[in-house]
Amino acid sequence: MRIDGRVAIVTGAGSGIGRAIALRFARAGAAIVAADLDAGAGEETARLIREAGGDALCVAADVAAAEQVSTLVASAEAHYGAIDILVNNAAIATGHGILEITPEVWDRDLAVDLRGPYLCTRAALPAMLRRGRGAIVNVSSVNALLGLGHHAYSAAKAGLISLTQNVAVEFGDRGIRANVICPGTVRTPIWADRLARAPDLLERLRAWYPLRRIAEPEEIAAVALFLASDEASFVTGAVIVADGGLTAGIRRMADELMAREAR
Ligand SMILES: NC(=O)c1ccc[n+]([C@@H]2O[C@H](COP(=O)([O-])OP(=O)(O)OC[C@H]3O[C@@H](n4cnc5c(N)ncnc54)[C@H](O)[C@@H]3O)[C@@H](O)[C@H]2O)c1
Known part of the structure; x- marks a missing residue:
């Protein structure tokens, strides 16, 4: 899949899934605007892209702050002359x-998790509408689909699905596609605090996944690339679940009940 010559803003590009998306999009031919609250981390992503022969600009920005988001989008347009792709990935839990x-x-x-995507979408849309094309990829979570705790994060991620659908419906006739990915557990630094308290947490989580493993960030980046590319030309307003089968069923519960009955 190629996105040669496209300009992509990726928020939260300094770490985890955002960095993987930025690197993957750059390898696929896009110029990357790596946006992150952590300027050093965003700059490191941009450096990795440039070292690999790609084109990247880092802009430090808090996606929750309207003025910083306006500056982010203005910098992207001033530097590259267009915005083709927006990936709303930055989040906290x-x-x-x-x-x-x-x-x-x-x-x-x-x-951060809902106002941020709203602000970034609102700021990037005019540039996309002027050229009659644009792809928005939002990164939600399986937390949007099931009661898994982290109430504020989950509520924001569920709201992000609605935001995606409404943008897709409102701007589809003007060449804009908007889609949302719901990943299951992905090995990234977002887990650092919880792993410090429970070092075997990711190991225990594996057992709940039909694929018996958690994801690597690159596996979510591959889905994001598809949605951002012309390969997904008829895909809009879609909720793409990339969760190793986690939300497909509660077989583990059934197995445990059957095992208990058999005893
Ligand atoms: N890792 C998982 O298991 C998992 C599962 C489902 C969904 N997700 C989603 O994937 C996305 C990326 O998560 P990750 O695991 O890579 O997280 P991460 O913590 O590794 O990276 C998040 C990045 O966002 C940046 N950021 C935080 N607040 C910001 C702000 N206000 N403005 C700009 N940048 C900000 C951070 O500095 C960091 O670089 C998030 O939307 C998250 O909800 C992650």
Whole structure:
């Protein structure tokens, strides 16, 4: 799959899935605007792309801050003259139980995870509409589909599906496609705090996946590349679940019940 000559803004490009998407898109021929709150991490992604012979610009930005998002999009247009692809990937997952989350934590999770994609979409759309084409790829989560905890994060990720569908419906007749990916567990630094408390967490998670493993960031980047490319020319408003089968069924529960009955 090729996206030669396209210009792609990737938010949260300094780590994990965002970095994998930025590197994969660059290998597929796109110029990358690597946006991240962590300027050093975003710059490192841009450096990796340039070292591999690609074209990348890093712009430090908080996706929750409207003025910074405007500057991000203006910098991308000024540098590359167009915006073809927007990947809303940056997110945080800080609060867990509803009784434990403070209103401040709730607001920040929603600000980064839902307001961020709204602000970036709103800022990037005019450039896409002027040229009559654009692909928006939003990164949600299986948390949008099932009650898996992390209430603020999950609510934001469910909202992101609705945002995607509405953008797809409203702007489809003007050449814009918008799709959303719901990944299952992916090995990235987002798990660092929880792994520090429970080092075997990812090992235990594997057992719940029909594929008996969690994903590598590159596997989500491959889905994002398809959705961003012309190969997905008739795909819009779609919710693409890339979760190793996690949400396909609750067979493990059935197996445990059967095993208990057999005893
Ligand atoms: N890793 C998983 O298991 C998993 C599962 C499902 C969905 N996701 C989703 O994939 C996406 C990427 O997650 P990841 O695991 O790569 O996370 P990560 O923590 O490795 O990377 C997130 C990046 O976003 C940046 N960021 C955070 N807040 C920001 C802000 N306000 N503005 C700009 N940048 C900001 C961080 O600096 C970091 O570089 C997220 O949307 C996440 O919800 C991840």
